[in-house]
Amino acid sequence: MDVKTNKVRPRRHNQEMLPTSLMLLPSTLLLIVCSIYPFVWIFRYVCYNYNGFTATYTGTKNLERLVKDKQFWQSVGTTFEYAGLKLLFIIPLALLLAVMLHMRMKGHNLQRGILFMPTVIATSISGMIFAFIFATQNGILNAILQNLHLIKTPVKWLTSTDYVMAAVTILAVWGGLGNYMLYFITGLDGVSEDCYESAKIDGANGFKTFFFVTLPMLAPVLKTVLMLAITSAFKDYEAIMVLSKGGPGNRSMVMFLYIYNTIFGTANSSTQPQIGYGALLSVAAALIVGCVTVIYLFVSRKLDHITE
Amino acid sequence: MKRLNKTVAAVLAVSMAAALTACGGSDTANGATGTAATSASNAASGSETQAVTTTAQSDETVAEGKTLINVWTEDRHDQDYVQQMIDQYNQENTDNIQIKLTVITEDYKNMISLAYNGGTAPDVVGANGLPLNQFADTGILIPLNDYIDADQTYQTVNEPYTHAYEGRNYQNGQLYFVFSGMRSGVRVEYNEDLLEKSGYTEIPDNLTDYVAMAQKITDDGAGSYYGIGFTSSSPFERLLEMSAEISGVYYYDYINGKFDFSGYKPFVEKGQELVAAAYPDQQGVDNMRALFTEQSFALWSNASQEAGVFTSQLPITDFDWGVAAIPSLDGEIKGALETSPTKAYGIISTSQNQDAAWKVIAYFQSEDFLKGYLENGYCLPITDYMTSKIDSSKTGRLADFSKLDYEDVYPAVPSVNLQGDDYRTVLWNAVMGYVDVDEAIEDLNTRYNDALDSDVASGSVKRLVIKDYDPLHPSAGTAEYLSE
Incomplete structure (x- = not known):
């Protein structure tokens, strides 16, 4: 009997593996071609001055430059600041909106659609839209604030080093809120009604239900959402590039925008595109984002077991 | 209720699709705020921010026995005229040549490089801004001396060695x-x-009076209009750097072969005073042009492309506008004002039809072709010959931008692997007060010269020295390239 079973299992196993492998093949190929190969490709040039046409071997000079590159390390600091500000607002707001919409209030589908809309607008377009909103002269935001008597003189949202981080954070929160809200709503849909009924029987009010039932039950989703939010916040640069170009005075220069400028952006008659050095910066940036993710996964490992 | 939900869902879906369609279009219209927004949107068709790739006559088939010459260009603004002249040439030429024009305005240099490496490069490329260190040193372009020397008519019209x-x-x-x-x-x-x-x-000839004028206009405007406007796109280059040039200050010391930014301090300080009198926002070039046409500020500075912009792209009809020379520091002209030569064509070394390619270039730069081109106001003539041949009354406001006797082309400065921001960004940051001007200049001198020394040592560039350099005639000196 045992012998018979052993003969059948590998065949069934093989039969199951084939369609699985075939289904995985296109995405695996795409991953190799579009992600893994380019990442390996950049290693070719980390020791070169490469302008897209000629490559000159420079040994460890790019590495020495990286260590001394104050502007890059400043941009790393700005990236942490930007990511911190974005996460500080976007996660609680997305969670709050998800909980409110999950209450199935009147018109919740319409509200969900409206809140999700910014997510489908291209970041470059939203960057341009917000350039009008944040304009000092005739800007919509300043007009509203002045009409509400909250400010007396127009705020220089994009030309003052004091306010530009607030401006890029508002844009980032506006653009990403709907996405995270949707993840949380999906998570909330998975929470059993029994838990809420039990809490009700035990006399828990809305506040207690949220903190002692909803939030713990959402922990695994929260862990994933936070990880996605952290990695995307560290990689954001497109909207900032359109909105403030990393200025004023590099105040909003984030890591990946600096890398973009190094490779493509600032070359003029007296400077060269620096693909080699940019490649090394990309590796450094990937390591930084990787380290942050690993630290987060280590810190957040308890969230997996919170409902057990 | 269900029907209502479906209706709402349908409306949302259509709105999203519309938003996506808007995002996917090739037009990237930059409006300005307030009343200028509409004008700016209309202006997008010729904006500096657009980028498209179009193949003229993409469905064209090559007639039997004809030699096809593929031409790539990044100039889109003159496409109608050039294509019309190509059509005429394709019909009338007796050399059995057929030209196919492709306009590429996005990532032009890299597109040529990729095509060259992939064996699909065209025969002729528009070469307005192609850097020689990338296209000549690598063998992508061939020298044209032999063709030029054998063509007397071409030499008369184009004055190539001048x-x-x-x-x-x-x-x-x-x-x-x-x-x-x-x-x-x-x-x-x-x-x-x-x-x-x-x-x-009239416009003063020195920066001190220019600043005073901008401030006076701003004061008189009392918030409804301002003295001057600056763009966010390379603002230092569009006035202060050029004012420094004609005052004898340049960022590269050709005589000693090194970078030197120490002369820019007074220009940065004047810039700080100008910014205090300026329109509060620094937006993209098209937005600022639109604001100028809406009379949001009185003084704007840019090169001869503004002739076309303010007559056809964003036509000014509500007020009279004038064109004047930029002010120098003290009213004296001590250096040349930089001009940008344009409308050039090169032959790619992989072309199998180089002789035919030269004939195409000779046609593009023939008197007949250029006369119509220049009279249409696409650019200013560079040669005395063509200047004498065109009817400048047909060029409209472009005539206001005619060559000044102190305009010249500066020799190309060594292109270095710079660490951090370039000088235009840093000096504008100093103008805006984000960095101290003395620290900025010291930082630029250090970074640029370190990069130059390092690149010369690694062999990726050579140090340019012009011992007989004359700031009023920068193109006249004798260049030496040093390896140390």
Whole structure:
């Protein structure tokens, strides 16, 4: 009997593996071609001055430059600041909106659609839209604030080093809120009604239900959402590039925008595109984002077991 | 209720689709705030921010026995005229040549490089801004000396050796392309009506008076209009750097072969005073142009492309506008104002039909072709010959940007692997007060010269020295390239 079973299992196993492998093949190929190969490709040039046409071997000079590159390390600091500000607002707001919409209030589908809309607008377009909103002269935001008597003189949202981080954070929160809200709503849909009924029987009010039932039950989703939010916040640069170009005075220069400028952006008659050095910066940036993710996964490992 | 939900869902879906469609279009119209927004949107068709790739006559088939010459260009603004002339040539030429024009305005240099490496490069490329260190040193472009020397008519019309500019189109005695037009140096474009309201009729010749004028107009405007406007796109280059040039200050010391930014301090300080009198926002070029047409500020500065912008793209009809020379530091002209030579063509070394390719270039730079081109106002003539041949009354406001006797082309400065921001960004940051001007200049001198020394040592560039350099005639010196 045992012998018979052993003969059948590998065949069934093989039969199951084939369609699985075939289904995985296109995405695996795409991953190799579009992600893994380019990442390996950049290693070719980390020791070169490469302008897209000629490559000159420079040994460890790019590495020495990286260590001394104050502007890059400043941009790393700005990236942490930007990511911190974005996460500080976007996660609680997305969670709050998800909980409110999950209450199935009147018109919740319409509200969900409206809140999700910014997510489908291209970041470059939203960057341009917000350039009008944040304009000092005739800007919509300043007009509203002045009409509400909250400010007396127009705020220089994009030309003052004091306010530009607030401006890029508002844009980032506006653009990403709907996405995270949707993840949380999906998570909330998975929470059993029994838990809420039990809490009700035990006399828990809305506040207690949220903190002692909803939030713990959402922990695994929260862990994933936070990880996605952290990695995307560290990689954001497109909207900032359109909105403030990393200025004023590099105040909003984030890591990946600096890398973009190094490779493509600032070359003029007296400077060269620096693909080699940019490649090394990309590796450094990937390591930084990787380290942050690993630290987060280590810190957040308890969230997996919170409902057990 | 369900029907209502479906309706709402349908409306949302349509809205999203519309938003996506808007995002996916090729137009990237930059509006300005307030009343200028509409004008700016309309202006997008010729904006500096657009980028498209179009193949003219993509469905064209090559007639039997004809030699197809593929031409790539990044110039889109003149496509109608050029295509019309190509159509005429394709029908009438007796050399059995057929030209196919492709306009590529996005990532042009890399597209040529990729095509060259992939064996699909065209025969002829528009070479307006192709750097020689990338296209000549690598063998992508061939020297044209032999063709030029054998063509007397071409030499008469284009004066190739008079307009051979070191490091731009000429290197080691070889000419890789020849310019047949130019964009003027920067001028001040001003709103005559707003100037008159403040008691001015002309632009001062020195920066101190220019600053005072901008401040007076801003004060008189009392918030409804301002003295001057600056763009966020390379603002230092569009006035202060050029003012420094004509005051004898340049960022590269050609005599000693090193970078030197120490002369920029007074210009940064004047810039700080100008910014205090300026329109509060610094937006993209098209937005600021639109705001100028809406009389939001009185003084704007840019090169000869503004002639077309303010007559057809964003036509100014509500006020009179004038064009004047930019002010120098003290009113004296001590250096040349930089002009940009343009409208050049080169032959790619992989072309199998180089002789036919030269015939196409000779046609593009023939008197007949250029006369119509220049009279249409696409650019200014660079040669005395063509200047004498065109009817300048047909060029409209472009005539206001005619070449000044102190305009010239500067030799190409060594292109270095710079760490951090370039000088235009840093000096503008100093103008805006984000960094101290002395620290900025010291930082630039250090970073640029370190990069130059390092690149010369690694062999990726050579140090340019012009011992007989004359700031009023920068293109006239004798260039030396040093390896140390």
